[in-house]
Amino acid sequence: MSVKEAILQVHDLSVERRGRLAVEGVSFSLPAESDTALVGPNGAGKSTLVAALLGLLPHASGRVELLGQPIAANGCLPRSVRAQIAYVPQNLVIQGLIPLSVAEFVGFGFDLPGPSLPWRSGKQRTAAVLRALDRTQTCDLRKRLLTELSGDQLKRVLLAFCLVRPRRLLVLDEAQAGLDVHSNEQFQQQLLDLRREEGWTVLQVSHDLEMVRRSSDQVLCLNRSLRCSGTPQATLSEERLGELYGLNMVPQPHG
Incomplete structure (x- = not known):
């Protein structure tokens, strides 16, 4: 892969949770349009790290730059x-007391403010929602x-x-959780196709x-x-996985 700009740069990041360091001294970068996987055992701090990168949790020390902008320590x-x-x-909690349709939910994604996409007319909003639903084969679910x-x-x-609107970074936290093998393969293929078409960087x-x-x-x-970090071939060897998960705790292939 050719050298590309870094969408996300993390320098010596530490994050506290419930009074203890859940993530300590982490540094890495995400090249534009790359697909990066974050792996590790349960309780390793993966979701905590993601929350800090998204500004949902403050970080105790270190530096994060997202799309060239620093994230403040308070998130x-x-x-x-x-x-x-x-x-x-991983799990989206849907409040059953709020009757939200699929089209309404996707429309909220269009409404997010940002200088790259100013407010547009209702017709443009509707067209963007229908286009996004069509590309994910969910038009029949819109109501x-x-x-x-x-x-x-x-x-x-x-x-x-x-x-529904242009994005540069897509973050997924165990997005395949709850899917059977066939549905997971379909989801991953669709994600791969969309990443290539949209130029997304994926974590x-x-x-x-x-x-x-x-x-x-x-x-x-x-x-x-x-x-450790690197290519799948370098990082997912039996020796590396044994060190990461423990010799008797390495996840088994799905099938």
């Missing part, structure tokens, strides 16, 4: 930067309530939310090491600190 992100990031969580969707339908709707937390081997350009191995 404050400039509005212009936040509008260019999309986040797909359905979010609470009525299956797991794989909801994941595709979340991708439509990411597509995804995953326990599916076979998927990581197939699709990732870079792997970050985290167990509170960054134990």
Whole structure:
């Protein structure tokens, strides 16, 4: 892969959670249009690291630059930067008391403020929503309530939310959780296609090491600190995984 600008740069980052260091001294960068996997055992600090990178948690020390803008230690992100990031969580909690349709939810993604996409007319908003739903094969779901969707339908709707306006960074925290093998393969193929078409930079937390081997350009191995990083071939050897997970705790391939 040719050298490209870094969308995200992390320098000696430490994050506290519940009074202890959950992430300590982590440094890495994400080249533009790359796919980076974040792997490690449960409790390694993966979700904590992601939350700090997104400005959802303050960091105790270190420096983070996202799209060339520094993230303040208190987690404050400039509005212009936040509008260019999309986040797909492991579990999206849908409040059943709020009857939100798929089209309404995706439309909220269009409404996010940012200088790169000023406010537009209702017709332009509707067209953008329908285009995003069409590209994720979810047009037939547009009037359905979010609470009525299956797991794989909801994941595709979340991708439509990411597509409804231009983004540069897509962050996924165990996005394949709850999907069967077939649905996971479909989701990953769609994500790969969209990444190439949109020029997204992707950071995804995953326990599916076979998927990581197939699709990732870079792997970050985290167990509170960054134990190693590099290509899947260099980082996912039996020796490296044994050191990261423990000899009897290495995740088994899906199948």
